[in-house]
Amino acid sequence: MTRSEFYIGLMSGTSLDSIDAVLVRFTPSFELCSHYSYPMHTELRRQIMQLTQSGNDEIEQLGRLDIALGETFADAALCLLRQAGVAADTIKAVGSHGQTVRHRPDAGFSLQIGDPNTIAERTGITTVADFRRRDLAAGGQGAPLVPAFHEALFRTPVADRVVANLGGMANITLLPADPMTPVLGYDTGPANVLMDGWIEHNRLGCYDRDGAWAATGTVDSKLLNILLAHPFFHAAPPKSTGREDFNPNWLNTVLAQLGHEPAPEDVQATLLELTAISLCDAIRSHPLMEPEIYLCGGGSHNSRLVERIRARLSDCRIDSTTLLGLDPDWVEATAFAWFAMRTLQYQPSNLPEVTGARGPRILGTICPA
Known part of the structure; x- marks a missing residue:
């Protein structure tokens, strides 16, 4: 093993259930x-x-949590190294996405916490973080960034492909077989965030394993139509979203407009259908030739959600990214290891056609070991 070969990627997503380390x-x-x-x-x-x-007191909270989460990210990296039996001095860099606490591309900023200085200090490994803000400074959305990694690892001249990431939010990457056609990608709306919040609100767990609870309910068409009226679904890309748009307060406001009170399991079924429809409608809106669709992220394990996606894209081949050589649970963490490599090589890693930035940019801030 040489120091130049190995990277660590750290990812904590919208669902906030764990830190993925690769x-x-x-x-x-x-x-x-x-x-x-x-x-x-x-x-x-x-x-x-x-x-x-x-x-209230957001600056104090942010400062304390920035350090606390940096310590937690460092612990995750050190646990990974112990498990792998690998010494820290064999690692070229850590790439850390951080935890997004506010994503406001309309105002020109996106804020991630998880202090990379703390990670570098605790691990003794050069840490690269803060990947979104340079793209934002160049007029982009700062998201989604992972399509650049999808292109590097998954694109092929043999077939059109779509990579659909089902995390807290859902996003798609369109990988045309034609090498002259640019890669596109954008957020399509919520994936798990509303379903996770609703099942937790009803004290039935932190997430709906296999969509089992949603499968006991019936889609409420009136609720679904109001949810789909959200302006985000009708906005043209480039676009990205987060809890700022899709959160429990928004859902409660919509439920109050209904004029009837649906059963909790019907709400869950409707939220699952919202994810499936918004994702599949976005894919259908692009002129792809019999695209292969590959799912990743936590939602790829929700068998009910996958079933509804298959029903709406019945003419498409749908698999997980496992078929492409990377388990769906580790795609995003791996992407940020790749971003760290690109940063240290002084190579750009955004896609202007995806984010809307004025051009390619080298992303990330380096905290030396």
Whole structure:
């Protein structure tokens, strides 16, 4: 092993259930060497969730949580190294996405916490973070960024492909077979965030395993139509979204407009259908030739959601990214290891056609070991 070969990627998504940590190398060929899922402490998760919504004393909360989460990210990286039996001094860099607490591209900013200085200090490894703000400074959305990695790893001249990431939010990457056609990608709306919040609100767990609860309900067509009226679904890309648009307060406001009170399981079924419709409608809106569709993210394990996606895209081949050589749970963490590599090589890693930036940019801030 040489120091230049290995990178760590760290990812904490909208769902805030865990930190995904991967040990990878990209040369001479891509290899996922080890992975680790580090659980998010309940109290830390509660505080981060509170910070994602407007409140009092936000600067104090942000400062404290920035350090606390940096320590947690460092712990995740160190646990990964212990599991893999790999020394820290063999790692070229850590790429850390951080935890998004506010995403406001309309105002020109996106804020992630999880102090990379703390990660570098605790691990002794150069840490690259803050990947979104340079793209925003160049007029972009700062998101989604992962389509650039999808292109590098998954694009083929043999077939049109779509990579659909089903995390807290859903996003798609369109990978045309024609090498002269640019890659496109954007957020399509909520994936798991509303379903997770609703099942937690009803005290039935943190997430709906396999969509089992949603499968017991019936889609409420009136509720679905009101949800689909959200302006985000009708906006043209480039576009990105987050809890700022899709959150429990918005859902409660919609429920109050209904004029009737649906059963909780019917709401869950409707939220699942909302994810399936918004994702599939976005894919259908592009002129792809019999595209292969590959799912990743936590929602790829929701068998009910996958069933509804298959029903709406019945003429398409639908698999998980496992078929392309990368488990769907580790795609995003691997992407940020790749971003760290690109940053240290002084190579751009945004796609202007995706984010709307004025041009390619080198992303990320480097905190040396």
